[in-house]
Amino acid sequence: MTDKDHSSADDKSLVRAAQKGDMGAFEELVARHRDKIYARAYSMMRNEEEAIDLSQEAWVKAWQRLKQFQGESSFGTWMTRIVINLCLDQLRRHKRQRAESIEAMDEESGGVERHMPVVTVNPTEGLERIELRQRIDQALSQLSEAHRTAIVLCEFEGMEYKEIAKAMECSIGTVMSRLFYARRKMAALLSDLKKPE
Amino acid sequence: MKQELQLKLQAYLDGELPDGEARPVAGLLAQDAEARALLAELKNTRAALAGFEADIKLPESREFYWSKIEREIERQSAMIEPERKFASPFASFRRILAPVCAIAILVIVGLVAIRQVDFSDRRGLEVKAEFVDGGALTYRDHTQGLTLVWLPYPAESEAALTDTDDIL
Numbered sequence: 111m112t113d114k115d116h117s118s119a120d121d122k123s124l125v126r127a128a129q130k131g132d133m134g135a136f137e138e139l140v141a142r143h144r145d146k147i148y149a150r151a152y153s154m155m156r157n158e159e160e161a162i163d164l165s166q167e168a169w170v171k172a173w174q175r176l177k178q179f180q181g182e183s184s185f186g187t188w189m190t191r192i193v194i195n196l197c198l199d200q201l202r203r204h205k206r207q208r209a210e211s212i213e214a215m216d217e218e219s220g221g222v223e224r225h226m227p228v229v230t231v232n233p234t235e236g237l238e239r240i241e242l243r244q245r246i247d248q249a250l251s252q253l254s255e256a257h258r259t260a261i262v263l264c265e266f267e268g269m270e271y272k273e274i275a276k277a278m279e280c281s282i283g284t285v286m287s288r289l290f291y292a293r294r295k296m297a298a299l300l301s302d303l304k305k306p307e
Numbered sequence: 308m309k310q311e312l313q314l315k316l317q318a319y320l321d322g323e324l325p326d327g328e329a330r331p332v333a334g335l336l337a338q339d340a341e342a343r344a345l346l347a348e349l350k351n352t353r354a355a356l357a358g359f360e361a362d363i364k365l366p367e368s369r370e371f372y373w374s375k376i377e378r379e380i381e382r383q384s385a386m387i388e389p390e391r392k393f394a395s396p397f398a399s400f401r402r403i404l405a406p407v408c409a410i411a412i413l414v415i416v417g418l419v420a421i422r423q424v425d426f427s428d429r430r431g432l433e434v435k436a437e438f439v440d441g442g443a444l445t446y447r448d449h450t451q452g453l454t455l456v457w458l459p460y461p462a463e464s465e466a467a468l469t470d471t472d473d474i475l
Contacts, residue, residue, distance in 0.1 A: 111397075131338050133377070133380075137373055137377070140372070140373055140376060141369050141373070144365050144369070144372060145363070145364050145365050146360070148364075148365040149360040149363035149364075150360065151437070152363055153359075153360055153363070157368060162365070162366075162367065162372075165365075165371070166375055166379070167379075168403065169376045170379045170380055170383065173380050174383070228341070228344040228345050228347075228348050229348045229351070232351045232354075234318075239362070242355065243359065243362050246355060246356060246359050250402075261356070265353060265356045265357075266359070266360050270323065271318075271321070271323050273342060273348050286314045286317065286318065287314065289317065290313060290314055290317050293348075293349055293352045294319070294348070294352075296355075296356070297349075297351065297352045298354050300352070300355060306426070
């Protein structure tokens with residue numbers, strides 16, 4: 111690790127230095143992007159400890175694969191994809207551990223969300239930022255892992271349907287349906303149609 | 308509202324509908340209040356989620372968080388190094404081994420081929436005079452499993468006796 115001050119360098123220079131083995135430059139990249147990487151892991155996992163572990167694992171993986179980073183996307187985007195893949199792997203392990211039979215049944219039948227009345231007023235209007243954040247936080251926690259993942263990849267990562275389908279190893283139709291039910295359920299939860307348990 | 312139409316409205320919101328399909332949906336929205344309401348709900352949810360992650364902060368200090376990453380990187384490097392050290396001489400040995408083996412195989416094949424020709428020559432053309440009677444000749448071809456014996460007629464010994472009788 112070098113004592114060189116990296117705080118004024120841009121991401122590209124830091125990546126180049128880190129690719130040559132400069133741990134100090136890599137530490138600066140970690141410091142700059144750690145909140146974003148952790149936030150993505152937390153959005154997907156809804157568990158603080160797991161999100162910290164997975165985000166740290168993502169950084170270790172990034173260091174090992176740094177030479178493969180060619181700069182086609184920004185470093186932040188590249189890092190985000192690494193942590194998303196790790197979270198998806200972890201969610202698959204979760205899924206194997208317990209069968210998601212109820213969720214599968216919901217997707218086939220259309221689920222209760224399809225028949226819910228449309229929320230006509232904006233439920234988040236007039237809410238303080240902190241209160242809104244808390245409500246969204248609660249609502250996201252009440253979604254199934256598959257529905258939440260679809261929301262996160264679409265709304266936060268800005269992925270297209272086909273990218274989400276590839277990441278989630280399902281069809282585009284399944285992505286569309288998961289996304290629709292997730293959004294409808296979110297709307298209902300945010301408007302207090304369904305009280306958080 | 309049919310599920311297909313609901314999903315189309317969502318795809319319209321997400322910009323995932325091709326132009327050909329987006330225009331009829333826009334037309335439907337102008338006429339159908341229920342479709343408009345659903346689209347508004349989807350938009351509100353999207354708006355509520357926008358910027359949500361920006362407020363999530365890592366609950367660990369920079370130093371503590373980094374120290375765990377650094378330790379893991381060092382631990383993994385320490386595991387990889389001995390493997391490399393072990394792998395390195397083996398890899399160079401492997402580089403030499405391939406051509407040496409190829410040459411050795413060629414030499415062995417060559418030697419065997421030469422020996423076989425030599426051997427078959429010797430075994431195939433074996434001519435012996437095995438009988439007491441010096442006039443008999445045996446030809447053995449081992450490769451074809453053939454044995455030929457030439458016996459002079461009359462036998463040289465008989466001929467000799469006849470000759471003696473004649474003398475007597």
